[in-house]
Amino acid sequence: MTTSIHRAFSIGRIAAITGNTFTELTRLKIFYVVLLFALLLIGNSIFMAQFTFQQEFQVLKDIALGSMSILTSVLAVVATARLIPQDIEDRTIYTILAKPVARVEYLLGKLAGVLLLLAISVIIMSALFFVVLKVREQTVIHETLRQMRASPPEQMAEALGAVRASAFQANLFSGIAIIYVKASVLAALTLFVSTFATTTIFTTVVMVFVYFIGHLQSTARAYWLQTNGGGGITKFFLAFVALFFPDLQLFNLLDDIVAGTAIPPTLFAKTATLGFFYTGFYLLLAWSVFHRKEL
Amino acid sequence: MMRILLVILGAALFGAVKLPAEHAISQTHRELHFRAVDFDPALRDQIGQLGFIAGLSGFRSLVADVLFVQAHVAWERTEWGRVLLLFRQVTTLQPRAILFWDTAAWHMAWNASAAALRDSTQPRLALRIKAQREYFRLGKDFLERGIKYNPDRPQLYEALARLYRDKYNDHEHAAEFFAKAASLPGAPSYAKRFAAYELSYCEGREKEAYDRLHALYAAGESERLPTLIRLLKQLEIKLAIPPDQRIPDSIPQ
Numbered sequence: 061m062t063t064s065i066h067r068a069f070s071i072g073r074i075a076a077i078t079g080n081t082f083t084e085l086t087r088l089k090i091f092y093v094v095l096l097f098a099l100l101l102i103g104n105s106i107f108m109a110q111f112t113f114q115q116e117f118q119v120l121k122d123i124a125l126g127s128m129s130i131l132t133s134v135l136a137v138v139a140t141a142r143l144i145p146q147d148i149e150d151r152t153i154y155t156i157l158a159k160p161v162a163r164v165e166y167l168l169g170k171l172a173g174v175l176l177l178l179a180i181s182v183i184i185m186s187a188l189f190f191v192v193l194k195v196r197e198q199t200v201i202h203e204t205l206r207q208m209r210a211s212p213p214e215q216m217a218e219a220l221g222a223v224r225a226s227a228f229q230a231n232l233f234s235g236i237a238i239i240y241v242k243a244s245v246l247a248a249l250t251l252f253v254s255t256f257a258t259t260t261i262f263t264t265v266v267m268v269f270v271y272f273i274g275h276l277q278s279t280a281r282a283y284w285l286q287t288n289g290g291g292g293i294t295k296f297f298l299a300f301v302a303l304f305f306p307d308l309q310l311f312n313l314l315d316d317i318v319a320g321t322a323i324p325p326t327l328f329a330k331t332a333t334l335g336f337f338y339t340g341f342y343l344l345l346a347w348s349v350f351h352r353k354e355l
Numbered sequence: 356m357m358r359i360l361l362v363i364l365g366a367a368l369f370g371a372v373k374l375p376a377e378h379a380i381s382q383t384h385r386e387l388h389f390r391a392v393d394f395d396p397a398l399r400d401q402i403g404q405l406g407f408i409a410g411l412s413g414f415r416s417l418v419a420d421v422l423f424v425q426a427h428v429a430w431e432r433t434e435w436g437r438v439l440l441l442f443r444q445v446t447t448l449q450p451r452a453i454l455f456w457d458t459a460a461w462h463m464a465w466n467a468s469a470a471a472l473r474d475s476t477q478p479r480l481a482l483r484i485k486a487q488r489e490y491f492r493l494g495k496d497f498l499e500r501g502i503k504y505n506p507d508r509p510q511l512y513e514a515l516a517r518l519y520r521d522k523y524n525d526h527e528h529a530a531e532f533f534a535k536a537a538s539l540p541g542a543p544s545y546a547k548r549f550a551a552y553e554l555s556y557c558e559g560r561e562k563e564a565y566d567r568l569h570a571l572y573a574a575g576e577s578e579r580l581p582t583l584i585r586l587l588k589q590l591e592i593k594l595a596i597p598p599d600q601r602i603p604d605s606i607p608q
Contacts, residue, residue: 111427114454115423115454115458118420118452118454119420119423119424122416122417122419122420123417123420126414126416126417126420127417129413129414130414214544214577218543218544271412272408272412275411275412275413276411276412278381279411299370302374302377303366303369303370303373303374304366307377307381308413309413310377310380310381310384311413312413312415313389314413314416315389315415315416315449315451316387316389316451318416318452319416319449319451319452319453320451320452320453320508321387321388321389321451324383324387326383327380327383327384327387330376330379330380330383331380333376334373334376334377334380337372337373337376338373341369341373348365
């Protein structure tokens, strides 16, 4: 007879919960979001064909990355907000936690399931985006070749270089990675809110406010300090907001990436590290509330 | 009590890591001219409450694109006042996008100015010319403001040089801005040549122009274009260059 030793922390148990969460979310037909994204991209590229190629590529990249950012943020909040309340409602949570599964494993598994779903969504959306961009780039290149048939080779090469430079930039990958990091932060924060919230709607509404506060706080702080001066109470309030809410503006590199600005690798690394730090911290907060929660 | 203390300690530790890290990243953003938008009440009045909130919430470029498409429609309808207003909003929201500044300046200095000169509702030529020059000024203003936000990129210097050359017939400024564009990374190969061309039209700077054109000529076959050769020959005559130092009449194949 073999006896298995119970470990306090098991990657296998987390992986099982992750897989289960991912399957559960997939069954909600969440990937329809990707279909919506595809329609938006194709519709946009058809409409934008009337512009010059620089304008077309700029708008295509803006729309694609902007909608990718919106959709992943919405997906992160909506998918995570329902996890714990749904498990309580279905009584699945009692079945899981009655087994030797630590609450931290349960939370980690749930968050990892959402992060996996977000990663797959981002990969599919990015692939779609790059295909559409490549197709449009090739169309423009063919048109340019046809129009410049009689031009000297140097001029032709310069024109084709301009088309390629307008279409594809390596920085787009950094932008997409930061979209994913931002969505991860939102997912972890939503998980934290859902540990003390009683309904999915409450969590979602709170997260909408957090989203706006996270984006507005740095601008509002600068404006407030500039116009009202810095009194003691004002500074305390602003410090309180800055302490508990993530500064989501720091993750908005897309506007500058699409405008053609190069993002230094150090800035990318710092931003991604900050994102993972937030994710870890909010997960820790979620655990600190959840491990004492009466179920 | 212990739990409250732990929460306070945790928050303090979190803040001690989070706030300096955020500050450092914000500082880098400022150094790189990111987030160069002034979100003030004047902008809110311009783009409306919804656009303002959307712009603040991380969808600045999306709002700018929507306004850009509206500006394109206004251009097709030749509503020049609306084109100007919308491009002011677009460039305010996305000041790092060269394309928006360039397109705005092109609409003003080329399209709207031509329309103003042919305005059939204005019988007085003097007023039509005045309106045309006002649109030139608006185009120049877009480019100059765009350069302030993007001093490290050559495209807007080149656009400003073209504006000085084609609209103001100001070869000195055109030469200056073509040369500035040519000195920046990513400049088109013709910028340096165009700077020398423009300089050749400037009274009193013929020698400087000749030296630059000659340097380009000496750089190789790819620079020996018909305009360059024509201008070089004109300057040789004007500056009385000795025959043995002149370029040959026909280029050996």
